[in-house]
Amino acid sequence: MHAVALSKVEKTYFAGQGDVHALGPLSLAIPTGQTLAVVGPSGCGKSTLLRIIAGLDDATGGSVRVADRDVNAPIPDVGIVFQRDLLLDWRNVIDNVMLPAELNKRTDRQTARARAQALLERLGVAEFADRYPWELSGGMRQRVAIARAMLCRPSMLFLDEPFSALDALTRDQMNVILQGVQAGQGVTTLLITHSIQEAVFLSDRVVVMSARPGTVLDDIEVPFPRPRRLSLREDPEFVDIARRIRVHFERAGVLVG
């Protein structure tokens, strides 16, 4: 059973001065419940790929199927977190988390509110429920963004470089927290990151993309049981996987980004 199935997907941006072949052809299937990490050089089409799967942008070729349906509009059953937290300045934390419940009528307010509270607790930001985003640090804000993405119990979670703007220590902390939130939820997760360590630590599988137009360069299973501890990163097998990914970038002469 596949949550996402892409077949020969391509994307060309028709820009003024010349067309940009941004992506593909790329074929990829994500089994339900899997956490897939995508790494690749900057500008190889990772964000484009995410937008296409989410139905926020059209592919110019190939087929995109999510939950066994062709995608041609924003898909409803997904929570998205971007690099910028995109919290609403004019709402406090709890009301920010409630936003998706207000926008889709399927969710009952009362239930959503209780769930929002529970999510904030699980993410360790419950004490800030009445605070405004500008009162919080970057890491705290991103936790709120994750709570917002998870509010309506989406079956899929898309994360586009969610921790890239955070310092290394906060980033490690966020990796552990994200893993905690995912635990036992069976959420199919697409994680785009430029940190090889983060990709391997959080995922069941890593896909390495080539430089633009992005295609699949390598597809690696990550077999470690969960919950994982940060010390796993010193495990020889972990180091091997990380090295295998790094070699791709060294060979291509590009840095991961």
Added chain:
Amino acid sequence: MSADVTQARPLAATAKAAARRRARPGGAVALPLISGIGGLIAWELAVRAMELPPYLLPAPTLVAQVMVEYWGMLMRQLGFTAFAAASGFLIALVLGVVAGAAITASRLVDRMVYPWLVISHAIPKVVVAPLFIVWIGFGLTSEIIFTVVFTFFPIVVNTVTGLKSADLDLLTLVRSMGASPLQSLWKIRIPAALPSIFAGIKISATLAPVGAVIGEFVASNQGLGHMLLQATGSLETPLAFAAVFVISVFGIAIWYLAELVERLSIPWHASQRGTILGA
């Protein structure tokens, strides 16, 4: 627009400036007060020493005396001016926000109307004030409509800027959450536009008394503008000074009122930011 400037200001610089203000408590109030009182005394002494006639330059004490004497009349005239300014401003606010919304909502309206709005803004409106008598006639209606014209542009321009300022990624995000265009207007675009709209409101609110007074210069037989014209015409300069003083205080009061409404309406905006919590 000015709100953006506030936002763009590095936090560290703002904090430093605040610290400097705190370091000299009262300095921000006491120093201008000292120079102000000093200026008044110098003015008083100069008038007395040179024995200037009051119709040329009245001493501050004489102006104060006249103000007390004519207090009732000044306040009644202020009432007329304030009414015209407030009505004109409120009409301009509604029209300006609606026009701004229309310009943002429709590419066609934007392309066809907005450039002309901006160009016509360059016409000094004082120049066209007399035309209003020709078109609408002498009286309050003319005065109010002139105030509308006088205060309309900052609101339109800032509404358009504000409504266009919403974060594109944020709009994409709410689209993925299933937001309808109306929902994203109501829940994202409008709140995001408020700081900019308030910047326009502050400019227009301070322009409104000016517009009303100019309107009274040309098209009215009441209000402080009319009174000012009459007083100078009959060389009652101390009374003219009193009228100018009342107009000025009124203008300043309006500005503070707009500022207060802004602070109450958008407490989340850059103005009130403080300490950051957590790691």
